[in-house]
Amino acid sequence: MRYLLYSEPTDMRKSYHTLSGLVTNHMGLNVRDGDVFIFVNKARNRVKLLHMEPGGLVIYSKLLEEGRFRVPSGNSQQGSITMTWVDLVMMVEGIVSDPGARLKRLKRVNY
Secondary structure, rough: OOOOEEOOOOOOOOOOHHHHHHHHHHOOOOHHOOOOEEEOOOOOEEEEEEEEEEOEEEEEEOOOOOOOOOOOOOOOOEEEEEEEEHHHHHHHHEEEEOOOOEEOOOOOOOO
16 A cells, blocks of 8 residues: 655645545546545645545544644655655654654643
8 A cells, every 4th residue: 555645735625526636637646546645734734644445435634733744755756755654654643753852742631
């Protein structure tokens, strides 16, 4: 499975059909191939993942309480940046390559 980050900021009001249109028209790919397509808004505080599973399309979405997603830099080919599963998890969780550093994301909550 490939993880492909759309290289432009995305309007997070977009849903299944319009995100699929970005995949087809701007990335030159087919959403039905089973890849995971990642979209981040301009403020970098929202992310959506579009994925075709058996039975239909699925969107996973995350809105940060605080902070921003650190989008990996890379070679943008045909409107997308190829990522690994580890890159995706690190981006979503706010983990950076320095083991002692973590991006500010959540207010500390004591349960």
